[in-house]
Amino acid sequence: MQQTNRVRFAPSPTGFLHIGGARTALFNWLFAQATGGKFLLRIEDTDTERSESRFTEDILESLRWLGLKWDEEPVYQSHRFDRHREVAADLMKKGLAYRCECTPAQLDAVRAQCQADKKPFRYPGTCRNKQLTAEGTVIRVHVPNEGETSFTDIIRGPITFKNSEIDDWVILRGNQVPTYNFAVVIDDHDLKITHVLRGEDHINNTPKQILLYKQLGFSVPRFAHLPMILGQDKAKLSKRHGAASTLEYRGMGFLPIALINFLVRLGWSHGDQEIFTMAELKAFFAIDRINKANAVFSLDKLTWTGGKMMEIVTAAELFDYVNQYFADSVAFLNEYPRDQVEEGIRIIQAKVKNVLDLIEQLNCLFGADPVHDLGSLKPGEGPGIVQTLREVEPILAQSDFSKADLEAKLREYATGKGIKLTPVAQAVRFAVTGGKVSPGLFEMLAVQGKERVLRRVKAAAK
């Protein structure tokens, strides 16, 4: 009987969920989906100073927006401190951990000395054999000096560290709050995590954790360290790299499926395929197809992916999406029947790159009448447009406003005048939108309807 895979996404609420974290969550989620496993969420709020509930909210909302549903109740490490302390006490009892009374100032001095000597800093073991019992002191694990600790990373293969490179690190702070490396081991064990998929920046923590798993008699999970996502300057993603939160991409008008498609191709591939449906991702995702090299974030590629997804999603889905996340900016649609709005979406969606552009175009279809600023036109262009509109107005008045009839009548007019359709189309477009960019003219006019179009043409022809 094959055991069920259990993975977790374990962000710390000390900042917004950036794009790298979002991809880590995505890969964990996809792995669970692809293998019929469970995807858990654990909030690593052991840094009581810097953790903030607004960050937790941001993380949860980001995951919800992306559709990465977690399978069990989220676990907060801060609710489990008693358990962590219990394990620390047990470790002390077994002589595998000890109290340390070195002050930060003393350690800083050692650190400075090491730096001066160009040697790596390691806790010198000052208190290792002091048998201190004072409450309120730090507790360290006793790490063996001899031997090596190695593991086989699913993505990278065997990785080995010399134990002598690892020092006796702190597991419980002076205030008796557990540190990250300590809490992870206990919580991953208690949650029966089978695979740990996390950023490459955790490779160095892994031997510390493995040593602890063994000291505690816990079985060690499998590890897969994902390549990082770097900023345009190829440095680790941080605040200065544009968007701080994944949610900002929602604000920019990207669909969640667009961000997912973009992120999944950073470090993972399935032949030459660039665009995937969710169903395809769930079917195709394989952990051994993840590559090792870091990837640079590209807004250009994301934008392209976003445009692709706008074409693939149905008008009905876009209607619902826009009303869910951009309710305020699409309030003007409420007076129209859903069918009509969806028809409008259909003629726009293939040409816009994101939801913001979609809304802008919807506004030109269904929003308030445009302002006709002749000054926005090229010099000398205005009079011709006004003239054309005056001549075209009676023609439009006779149309049944089907797409075909509108096109036939306007083409006939252009031919009769011995001119190309272009200036005629641009004149009407200007009248109807106040600008020079819009969906296809005839389908747009059909969607807008006779009354509105004639009103706008009259207004522009004044």
Next chain:
RNA sequence: GUCCCCAUAGUCUAGAGGCCUAGGACAACUCCCUUUCACGGAGUAGACACGGGUUCGAAUCCCGUUGGGGACACCA
């Protein structure tokens, strides 16, 4: 500085020793389509970091160099 990881075009990637005169995609440029903007179509330019091995044969394996990234806290 020490340790760890990585290395195909500006960017994301395909490539598991001969299928590679290195394939796809984004971006760039050219042309076509066209009622605008997009889309779409056709093309152009652009890469196996370097040096040694191993092998009949290396983008693919090994070593070194260089380059990049990450970690070195009572942060995660």
